[in-house]
Amino acid sequence: MNGDTFQRRRQRFYEHLEDGEALILFAGSAPRKSADANYRFFANRNFYYLTGVLQAESAFLAVKAAGEIEETLFVHKKDPLVERWHGYRLSSDEASERSGIERVSDLDGFDRTIQAALKGGVVSGLWFDFDKYDSGLADAPQNRQSASVRSAFPYVSIKNAYPLICALRTIKEAGEISHIREAVGITREGIHAMMQSARAGLFEYQLEAVFNKVLADAGVREPAFASIISGGRNNFYIHYEEPMGLLQDGDLILTDVGARKNEYVADISRAFPVNGRFTTQQKEVYSIALMVNKELMGLLAPGRVSFADIEAHARRRVGEELIAAGYLGKNEDVSKYYWHKGTHHIGLDVHDVGPPAKVIEPGMVFTIDVGIYIEDRNIGFRVEDNVAINESGYEHLSSGIVREIDEIEAMMG
Template identity: 40%
Template sequence: MNNDEYIKNRSRFMDVIEDNSIVILFAGKPCKKTGDELYQFTPNRNFYYLTGVQEEEHIVVLSKFKDIAHEKLFLKDFDLDKEMWNGKTLRDSEGKEISGIEDVVYMKDFNFYINKLINGSEEINLYLDLNREAIDEADSIANTFANEIKNKYPQVIIKNLSSKIAPLRMVKSEQEIVEMQKAIEITIDGVKSLMNNAKVGMKEYELEAYFDFECKIKGVKDFAFATIAAAGKNATILHYVENNSELKDGDLILFDLGAQWNLYNADITRVFPVNGKFTHRQKEVYEAVLRVNKAVIKKIKPGVDCKELNTWSRDLIAEECIKLGIIKEKEEVSKYYWHSIGHSLGLDTHDLGMQGREFEFKEGMVFTVEPGIYISEESIGIRIEDDVLVTKDGCIVLTKNMIKEISEIEEFMK
């Protein structure tokens, strides 16, 4: 994407930040894997959303005083000796070109600059990315920095920026949709390759490799998440990732997967028979899930409450489970369906703003629709997941090119 996108993102973001505030976002660092080897680096998504910079260790500082916003990008100091081993890092002119930020300097000036911004203020807000999944999660760079600032500058009020940036990120721009559609189309090609190459006797990981190959030859550098390749009873485990069982004749296999393109993600789930033909019972369960998938997609439009949509869709699934003869009362549905109907999708697979799923749909949001029924005692697990874009008066299915009708699947796999 060109830097106009990041310039607009920063402008909209600073509009919702109150006066007398500083915002600091860290690109992050790659984690150590073992010895001198590091895990593959991926930037903090909020940092990327506001800068477009994908390289590690840089920092962006946004400030607002007397209702005038200023932005400054700090690049890590370059080391010519290290560059002989690891390649060239960003220079100031490149940082300016990528981000559209005019004031680009190097890290040696960071501490002086922050001290200058804070000193002289009786009270000042400091926004950092402080989200954590659990209380025992290791401190991030931002958490560590927050503790340091609190000890040195008692006049600083530390705030989490998530509630400010999440509503912005949930509504996608035209350029973001282009990136996501690219990730989706590559994912679809990968799923078709899986369907073309499925054979009885393969291991789940052997078949999964065809998806990986299809993505790699199209330029994908990373995946949206670890692929779920679950055959037979394994498909009744929601986040099954071992992917090492044998594909048996009569098995269904569930694939939940997604390519990532320029850090934007696809997320698709499809289920198909390893031998190319559904059994009668498999058809019954599949059609039940497909009916819910279609009904939910039809329901989504601006103004619909996501929490209410979850309740409504759960009721639909319960009705289907009663028809299938696996429960007698709707309250029993949690035995066979226990997750939500979907989630926001974007720079994160489970994108920001999803806490409690308490929001109303707006035009420009991208959401997954993924009903499922998991019958462990019958070794049948079905989930059908599409990605939809909320429009002015409804939604469009971004994954429409990925077949999901039983007749289409069986015909494709002949």
């Protein structure tokens, strides 16, 4: 993606700006870990979506006046001593080329620029990216900056840009879908490698290492999210992130993993037996989940269904099949074995922004995920795929990742 891409995205947002209003965005900073150590920096996704810049502590200001937009990107100035310790900083020209923003200024001047615009009456309204997950964090830059403005300029209106940016991100461009497709392809190789490496006596983290090695060989430094790789009873912890268990003969392995490529993610779940052969009961329950997964994909067409429709179908059909197979009583709620919803957007985030779709539209990319968890039979897993909606229906992005029982067993040898 080049500066033109980010420029087009910003123009779509500016359609909502009135004269005298400004948009302020922050890249964020690396959170403190312990003592003098920080966690690795991860740029705010909305900031990246509109600017293409991944450098810590950067900021962006766009002011609309007399129908014209004036943009300024603020980044830390080049400093050889700081860079010696903490790594390379973008030059002004590099930041401009990456973002498509002509004016790039030293971050030290950000507060002065905001103050001048407010005091001079150029700006009477400010839009901030109030992410709901940051609402209680006083030190989040958007919260800190907006509080300062409210205190010094109580007559200035404050608006939330978050819903508008989320709406833009919900409909993916062709380039975004291409990046997700590439992330899915790398994830495919990692899952297949884990299937081929699995055996009793390995620890879960050893399979995680297999997956991470495939990602590294593909130029991916780390997974898109904390990999969920579990065996046996650990499969009943939905977001299991401490893969320390020992894989045992007869158990199922659950992998819920994804690569991140060019900032876009995959989110795929597969289940396979430790010893390479499904038991009769494992086959029966797995076949139910896979069948319902396929049925859900059969519903997909633009303008036809909502996320709620997909979820309702999944709950109903999983319940019917579990009752027919004798796992669930006729008067029992399917929630006993069906624990979570199976549809969420993916993109720059693994649980990407945007509300559950009231009607699916071309450009949406999301998961189709059917999970069944029967603790008293030690059978728990999910089959999760990624799909992209287009004008004629959908593209099954993860179709190349084996999921049929015979294909899995053949893959495992």
